[in-house]
Amino acid sequence: VPMASPVRRWRRVPAAAGDSADTASATAPVVVWLRNELRLCDNPLLQRGLQLAKGNLQLVVCLDPREFQATTAFGSPKVGELRKRFVEECLCDLRRRVAERGSRLLVQQKAPEEVLPALVSEGSTVLVTAQVCSEERAVERRVRKALEAKGAALEVVPAAGITDLVGPEELQRAGVPSGEEFPVIFQRFFLPLRPFLLEICQKGLSDAPVNLPSASGAELEDEELRLTDAVPGTDIRGGETAGLERMTVWLNSGFRSYKDTFRSLQGDYSSRLGAHLAYGCISPRRLVKEALSHGSGQSSVHVEHFVYEMCWRDFFRHTAARWGTGLFHVAGPAECGAHGMSSESSWKRDLGAERRWKEGSTGVPLVDAAMRELNETGYIGNLARQFVAAFLIEDLQIDWRVGADWFEATLVDYDVHSNWGQWARSAGVVPTNEAKRNRVGGTRYYDLAMQRPEVSDYVRNWLPELQDVADEELFSPWTNSWPIGKVLSATSNGSSYSKPLISMRLKQYFESVSGASRLCGLPSPRRAKKGKGQRKGGGAPRATAALRWATSDSRFHGS
Numbered sequence: 025v026p027m028a029s030p031v032r033r034w035r036r037v038p039a040a041a042g043d044s045a046d047t048a049s050a051t052a053p054v055v056v057w058l059r060n061e062l063r064l065c066d067n068p069l070l071q072r073g074l075q076l077a078k079g080n081l082q083l084v085v086c087l088d089p090r091e092f093q094a095t096t097a098f099g100s101p102k103v104g105e106l107r108k109r110f111v112e113e114c115l116c117d118l119r120r121r122v123a124e125r126g127s128r129l130l131v132q133q134k135a136p137e138e139v140l141p142a143l144v145s146e147g148s149t150v151l152v153t154a155q156v157c158s159e160e161r162a163v164e165r166r167v168r169k170a171l172e173a174k175g176a177a178l179e180v181v182p183a184a185g186i187t188d189l190v191g192p193e194e195l196q197r198a199g200v201p202s203g204e205e206f207p208v209i210f211q212r213f214f215l216p217l218r219p220f221l222l223e224i225c226q227k228g229l230s231d232a233p234v235n236l237p238s239a240s241g242a243e244l245e246d247e248e249l250r251l252t253d254a255v256p257g258t259d260i261r262g263g264e265t266a267g268l269e270r271m272t273v274w275l276n277s278g279f280r281s282y283k284d285t286f287r288s289l290q291g292d293y294s295s296r297l298g299a300h301l302a303y304g305c306i307s308p309r310r311l312v313k314e315a316l317s318h319g320s321g322q323s324s325v326h327v328e329h330f331v332y333e334m335c336w337r338d339f340f341r342h343t344a345a346r347w348g349t350g351l352f353h354v355a356g357p358a359e360c361g362a363h364g365m366s367s368e369s370s371w372k373r374d375l376g377a378e379r380r381w382k383e384g385s386t387g388v389p390l391v392d393a394a395m396r397e398l399n400e401t402g403y404i405g406n407l408a409r410q411f412v413a414a415f416l417i418e419d420l421q422i423d424w425r426v427g428a429d430w431f432e433a434t435l436v437d438y439d440v441h442s443n444w445g446q447w448a449r450s451a452g453v454v455p456t457n458e459a460k461r462n463r464v465g466g467t468r469y470y471d472l473a474m475q476r477p478e479v480s481d482y483v484r485n486w487l488p489e490l491q492d493v494a495d496e497e498l499f500s501p502w503t504n505s506w507p508i509g510k511v512l513s514a515t516s517n518g519s520s521y522s523k524p525l526i527s528m529r530l531k532q533y534f535e536s537v538s539g540a541s542r543l544c545g546l547p548s549p550r551r552a553k554k555g556k557g558q559r560k561g562g563g564a565p566r567a568t569a570a571l572r573w574a575t576s577d578s579r580f581h582g583s
């Protein structure tokens with residue numbers, strides 16, 4: 025199982041000729057410290073570097089072991105194998121694009137506060153994009169201190185136009201308060217902003233620079249990026265080149281029916297650009313601008329819905345800034361406790377149930393199919409994210425952060441703001457609107473899935489053991505099965521499948537939908553053919569190393 029066997033893919037190589045100190049430029053280098061803006065086009069951070077640098081610009085990425093080799097507070101790898109591979113692809117692409125323009129991208133597997141001071145001299149400036157979450161800001165503080173000791177400065181460039189669609193300036197223009205006053209209800213952000221979006225998104229877009237000033241003076245060895253063992257499963261390729269290609273293909277294909285398809289389970293139903301947005305291979309403003317001006321400027325429900333979803337991404341970034349570390353606490357931000365939303369005592373820990381949820385062996389086919397897809401490909405669509413979250417939270421009543429943590433480990437498009445923000449919403453520990461509140465505890469997301477024509481194919485595709493199970497048993501295989509042990513039960517075709525880990529309420533729900541399917545022909549299950557792409561089993565990725573964040577910075581500190 026590829027995910028269970030981490031491979032060492034980063035190999036040190038000797039420094040290239042010309043990298044040594046004796047070729048250092050007399051001018052203090054300007055360093056662009058890239059984190060989540062791994063692109064050359066539409067990159068105001070890079071533009072700022074070009075503006076400041078007098079012939080000596082160094083581009084650097086630090087693969088911080090506290091992130092790339094660490095386990096989380098819940099014991100998952102902080103970055104799973106599939107996301108590591110995505111990042112490698114991003115860096116290979118960026119390195120090639122930078123080299124074509126006469127410079128180089130330095131990649132180091134060390135903490136930035138070790139790397140950056142070694143690149144600067146007195147009077148140097150290091151540029152970085154502003155971030156709002158605790159771990160990122162803690163690293164920034166350490167870097168600033170280390171740089172100051174060398175007479176260099178850290179300049180934090182606003183995120184609007186780099187990683188975010190909008191910042192305080194654009195919010196003010198739309199009459200939306202920012203910072204601590206940022207609205208907690210999405211519509212109060214989106215509706216006033218929408219009329220200004222096209223104009224905002226046209227700002228600051230630029231082609232990739234034709235040339236980049238050479239980087240001299242760096243005394244650090246470069247590290248070769250090498251993709252060794254391919255990790256199968258995902259069709260998401262990292263890098264600016266792949267991101268821009270995917271954007272073009274998407275805008276000319278699936279995008280045209282997005283509102284009808286975005287909550288599907290199979291097929292080309294959504295952009296799959298989340299990972300490129302998360303690592304900044306493409307600019308969110310570019311994507312929204314291209315979406316809005318696509319099809320000769322003809323806006324449609326599909327364009328509108330896509331832009332609406334893109335704004336959710338920004339909404340979570342601004343609310344993360346508002347909630348601070350409260351977003352990572354089990355009861356949510358303190359101000360929500362005052363609303364009586366949730367308390368620590370209402371959540372359980374059950375390692376056995378957590379393991380079965382993670383590996384996709386809960387015995388509930390819809391949930392298991394989605395979890396196996398997630399483990400094998402690093403991706404599931406929005407609908408599947410919603411119902412597996414609802415299952416962990418509502419049915420198992422497990423601490424919602426176990427789920428957020430597992431998504432952090434497994435999603436290729438993991439984004440701290442959207443992930444933790446969405447999980448907190450699903451758990452009801454941040455204020456939500458009435459509609460979302462009513463959904464919590466309901467079967468809305470299972471209903472949406474069961475109405476999808478592809479739902480049976482989806483389950484059979486990811487659960488080969490149910491391949492030949494009769495249609496009327498597919499969503500509730502326990503109904504006609506024979507118990508053969510504590511964990512396994514035999515299905516009517518003789519293969520084994522987990523006994524259900526499920527509340528009576530949900531058990532009855534799946535029995536009734538299976539019954540409805542028997543009686544009314546809904547949801548019209550069809551049998552999928554075993555094809556080449558057929559997945560086998562799931563399997564949880566293993567932690568790659570035991571490094572942890574210093575507890576003082578931990579997102580779970582004090583929770």
Ligand SMILES: Cc1cc2nc3c(=O)[nH]c(=O)nc-3n(C[C@H](O)[C@H](O)[C@H](O)COP(=O)(O)OP(=O)(O)OC[C@H]3O[C@@H](n4cnc5c(N)ncnc54)[C@H](O)[C@@H]3O)c2cc1C
Binds near residue numbers: 297336337404435442
């Ligand atoms: C429990 C849970 C966890 C999630 N974790 C993440 C995460 O870690 N990273 C992430 O990018 N999204 C997350 N989402 C939101 C959403 O499900 C994904 O953005 C989307 O499914 C990614 O697929 P796509 O790129 O094809 O999106 P598309 O549907 O094509 O949308 C385009 C882009 O808009 C943004 N977007 C779309 N829907 C949402 C949304 N509901 N919230 C925030 N942004 C959105 C994403 O950047 C996405 O790539 C989560 C949702 C849930 C319910």
